[in-house]
Amino acid sequence: MTGNIVAEISVVPIGTGGTGLSQYIAACIDILDGRKDLSYQLTPMGTIIEGPIDKIIEVARQMHEVPFNQGILRVVTTLKIDERRDELLTMSGKVESVMNKRQSAMGKQR
Amino acid sequence: MTGNIVAEISVVPIGTGGTGLSQYIAACIDILDGRKDLSYQLTPMGTIIEGPIDKIIEVARQMHEVPFNQGILRVVTTLKIDERRDELLTMSGKVESVMNKRQSAMGKQR
Amino acid sequence: MTGNIVAEISVVPIGTGGTGLSQYIAACIDILDGRKDLSYQLTPMGTIIEGPIDKIIEVARQMHEVPFNQGILRVVTTLKIDERRDELLTMSGKVESVMNKRQSAMGKQR
Amino acid sequence: MTGNIVAEISVVPIGTGGTGLSQYIAACIDILDGRKDLSYQLTPMGTIIEGPIDKIIEVARQMHEVPFNQGILRVVTTLKIDERRDELLTMSGKVESVMNKRQSAMGKQR
Numbered sequence: 001m002t003g004n005i006v007a008e009i010s011v012v013p014i015g016t017g018g019t020g021l022s023q024y025i026a027a028c029i030d031i032l033d034g035r036k037d038l039s040y041q042l043t044p045m046g047t048i049i050e051g052p053i054d055k056i057i058e059v060a061r062q063m064h065e066v067p068f069n070q071g072i073l074r075v076v077t078t079l080k081i082d083e084r085r086d087e088l089l090t091m092s093g094k095v096e097s098v099m100n101k102r103q104s105a106m107g108k109q110r
Numbered sequence: 111m112t113g114n115i116v117a118e119i120s121v122v123p124i125g126t127g128g129t130g131l132s133q134y135i136a137a138c139i140d141i142l143d144g145r146k147d148l149s150y151q152l153t154p155m156g157t158i159i160e161g162p163i164d165k166i167i168e169v170a171r172q173m174h175e176v177p178f179n180q181g182i183l184r185v186v187t188t189l190k191i192d193e194r195r196d197e198l199l200t201m202s203g204k205v206e207s208v209m210n211k212r213q214s215a216m217g218k219q220r
Numbered sequence: 221m222t223g224n225i226v227a228e229i230s231v232v233p234i235g236t237g238g239t240g241l242s243q244y245i246a247a248c249i250d251i252l253d254g255r256k257d258l259s260y261q262l263t264p265m266g267t268i269i270e271g272p273i274d275k276i277i278e279v280a281r282q283m284h285e286v287p288f289n290q291g292i293l294r295v296v297t298t299l300k301i302d303e304r305r306d307e308l309l310t311m312s313g314k315v316e317s318v319m320n321k322r323q324s325a326m327g328k329q330r
Numbered sequence: 331m332t333g334n335i336v337a338e339i340s341v342v343p344i345g346t347g348g349t350g351l352s353q354y355i356a357a358c359i360d361i362l363d364g365r366k367d368l369s370y371q372l373t374p375m376g377t378i379i380e381g382p383i384d385k386i387i388e389v390a391r392q393m394h395e396v397p398f399n400q401g402i403l404r405v406v407t408t409l410k411i412d413e414r415r416d417e418l419l420t421m422s423g424k425v426e427s428v429m430n431k432r433q434s435a436m437g438k439q440r
Contacts, residue, residue: 008155019196019345019404026211043153044204045118074304074349084294086129091154101136125239129294184239184414194404228375239416246431263373264424265338306349311374321356
C-alpha cells in the first residue's frame with residue numbers, strides 16, 4: 001500500500017545571465033497552484049509537496065520544463081522523495097513529530 | 111564581501127532499526143536553538159538556516175555528529191548552500207521575491 | 221527538442237537495522253542492467269544514468285520501489301536531473317569537457 | 331573514532347550567461363589536485379572525495395569560493411557526506427561491496 005508521500009523539488013535554471021531566479025520559481029509554483037490533488041509549501045530553498053507519488057513525479061516533470069519554456073537552455077532539477085509505508089507521512093505531521101520530541105525532552109530536563 | 115547566506119541541511123541516520131527519525135532531528139535542532147548568530151526554520155524535509163557561511167558550516171558539522179552521539183554508526187548529511195554576493199539573501203526575502211513575481215504576473219493577466 | 225540527459229539517483233533505505241546498504245543498491249542496479257535504452261555508471265555516492273528523461277524517471281520510480289520489496293518500510297530517494305537543450309549532454313562528454321578545460325589552462329601556464 | 335569518509339560535492343554557478351559550466355568545475359578540481367591528504371574522483375554529476383571529514387569540509391569551502399573568484403555573483407554548492415564508524419568507508423570499497431553483492435546474487439541464481 002502506498003498513500004501520500006512528502007517530497008522536495010528544486011529547479012535551477014543555468015545560464016540565466018542574472019542572479020535572480022524567482023521569476024522561474026514563480027512560474028513553477030503556478031503548476032502546483034492549479035492542482036487540487038496536491039498540497040505544497042514554498043520554502044527559501046525549494047518547494048515541498050505532499051500527495052500520491054505518481055502525481056508528484058508528474059508535476060516534477062512539468063516544473064522541470066518551465067524554465068525551458070521561458071527560453072533557458074539548461075536546467076538542473078532535484079527531486080527528493082520521502083516515503084514511509086508503516087504510517088502516513090504528511091508535511092505537518094513530520095514537523096509536529098520533531099516538535100513533540102523536543103517538548104518531551106525539555107520536560108525531562110525540568 | 112560575504113554576508114549572510116541561506117542553507118539547507120538534512121541529517122539522515124542509517125541503521126536505526128525503526129523508521130522514525132524525529133528523535134534524531136529534534137536533537138539536531140537543539141544545536142541551532144542555542145545560537146543567537148543564526149536563524150533557522152524547520153521544514154518537513156530539512157532545516158533551513160540563515161547566517162554567516164562559516165557559522166553555518168560549523169553547526170552543520172555539529173548536527174552531523176548528533177546521531178553518532180545517540181549510538182548510530184552511519185550518518186548521511188547533506189548541506190546545500192546558496193550564496194549571493196550582489197545582494198543579501200535572507201530566508202524571508204527569498205520567499206517574498208517569488209510571491210511578488212507571482213502577484214505581478216497575475217496583475218498582468220487581468 | 222529533448223534528447224538524452226544525464227541524471228544521478230540515490231536510494232537510501234531507512235530503518236535497516238544494520239549499517240550496510242550495498243544489498244539494496246545491488247538490487248537497484250539489477251533494474252538498470254536489464255535496460256538497453258539506458259547507460260549507467262555506479263559511483264561511490266550514487267548511480268549516474270544517461271538516456272531519455274522519461275525512461276530515467278521510469279527507472280528511478282522502479283529503483284525507489286526496490287527496498288520496499290526487500291521488506292524496508294521507509295525509503296528516501298533523490299533524483300537529480302541535468303538537461304541541456306543547446307547541445308547533447310553525455311556522461312563521458314561532461315567529464316571530458318572538464319578535463320579539456322584543465323589541460324588548456326595548464327597549457328597557458330607554461 | 332572517525333577516520334576517512336566519502337563525500338560528494340557539486341558547485342553550481344548561477345547567472346553564467348552561457349550553459350557550459352566546465353571551466354568553473356575545472357578550476358574547482360585544481361584545488362583538489364594540490365592536496366596529498368585527499369583522494370578524489372570526477373564524475374559526470376559531481377566530484378567524490380575521500381579523506382578526513384574536516385579536510386573535506388575545508389576543500390568544499392574553497393571550491394564554493396572558486397566561481398566567485400571567476401566573477402560569478404551567486405553559487406549553489408551541495409556537499410553530501412557519508413560517514414560510517416563501524417568500519418572504514420572508501421570510494422573503491424563502496425563500489426566493490428555493491429558488485430560483490432551482485433555477483434553472489436547471480437551465483438545463487440545458477
